[in-house]
Amino acid sequence: MSTTSDRKALIIGASRGLGLVLADELARRGWLVTATTRRGGGELQARADAWNGRLTVESLEMTSSEQLAALRERLEGEGHRLDLLFVNAAIDRGNLPIHEVSTDMFTEVMITNALSPLRALEALRGLVAPGGTVAVMSSDQGSISRNTEGGYELYKASKAALNQLMRSYATRHADDGQTKLLIDPGHNRTQLGGPDAPLNPRESIPAVVDVLEAQTGAPGLQFLDRHGETVPW
Numbered sequence: 001m002s003t004t005s006d007r008k009a010l011i012i013g014a015s016r017g018l019g020l021v022l023a024d025e026l027a028r029r030g031w032l033v034t035a036t037t038r039r040g041g042g043e044l045q046a047r048a049d050a051w052n053g054r055l056t057v058e059s060l061e062m063t064s065s066e067q068l069a070a071l072r073e074r075l076e077g078e079g080h081r082l083d084l085l086f087v088n089a090a091i092d093r094g095n096l097p098i099h100e101v102s103t104d105m106f107t108e109v110m111i112t113n114a115l116s117p118l119r120a121l122e123a124l125r126g127l128v129a130p131g132g133t134v135a136v137m138s139s140d141q142g143s144i145s146r147n148t149e150g151g152y153e154l155y156k157a158s159k160a161a162l163n164q165l166m167r168s169y170a171t172r173h174a175d176d177g178q179t180k181l182l183i184d185p186g187h188n189r190t191q192l193g194g195p196d197a198p199l200n201p202r203e204s205i206p207a208v209v210d211v212l213e214a215q216t217g218a219p220g221l222q223f224l225d226r227h228g229e230t231v232p233w
């Protein structure tokens with residue numbers, strides 16, 4: 001593992017919302033951060049300019065296997081050895097009951113929220129050092145046992161599928177020495193979380209980073225909230 005001053009992180013999906021704050025918070029704590037966006041410029045580039053080398057921006061459409069392979073090649077070429085690979089990107093397409101969801105919408109959300117994060121982990125895990133961490137932003141909305149209130153059926157199903165696929169990933173790579181985490185950040189005010197969410201990402205993301213740092217070196221897969229408590233499957 002690297003010393004605290006040169007820990008390296010790659011954040012997938014950091015143009016705005018929780019991913020942007022996560023990239024910024026890691027840089028503030030002294031990490032060297034690479035963060036991806038699918039649009040040039042914007043707030044992420046402004047943060048990168050402000051951090052003057054501590055935060056660099058890469059371009060990635062996460063659903064593209066070709067772009068994942070190209071990103072891996074670029075980072076490998078630069079000799080990147082990651083202490084943290086964090087897949088944050090996801091989408092929500094509103095609050096329809098599942099029988100009203102079109103096949104196209106179902107496919108888009110499942111590909112983005114469940115299939116692509118796992119493809120990203122597989123494409124990029126070789127960059128993660130032994131003893132490093134691979135993490136994906138999940139949600140307690142993906143908890144099957146907590147699904148007792150109505151609403152957001154497709155989004156919930158996509159996060160449950162993500163969790164299930166992450167368990168398969170963890171079994172497949174049980175002996176790779178990497179810490180594996182699914183993170184529930186709580187309900188935050190972002191484009192996805194909406195303006196009435198109770199949490200400000202500037203308050204909840206430092207708690208998430210505390211959890212990531214505290215879990216360094218922990219074996220196996222855990223599904224944790226921002227307080228480090230286990231979320232039931």
Ligand SMILES: NC(=O)c1ccc[n+]([C@@H]2O[C@H](COP(=O)([O-])OP(=O)(O)OC[C@H]3O[C@@H](n4cnc5c(N)ncnc54)[C@H](OP(=O)(O)O)[C@@H]3O)[C@@H](O)[C@H]2O)c1
Pocket residue numbers: 012013014015016017018019037038039060061062063088089090091112137138139140184185186187188189190191192193194197
């Ligand atoms: N906000 C909440 O209350 C909450 C609660 C629990 C879990 N989460 C999870 O936290 C994560 C971040 O959510 P957020 O609230 O910050 O959402 P957000 O503000 O909507 O941001 C989503 C991020 O994902 C990126 N993204 C989406 N699809 C992508 C793709 N195909 N390729 C690359 N990037 C893509 C977006 O990039 P563009 O700008 O290019 O669209 C954006 O940077 C998600 O996994 C979400 O499910 C959020």
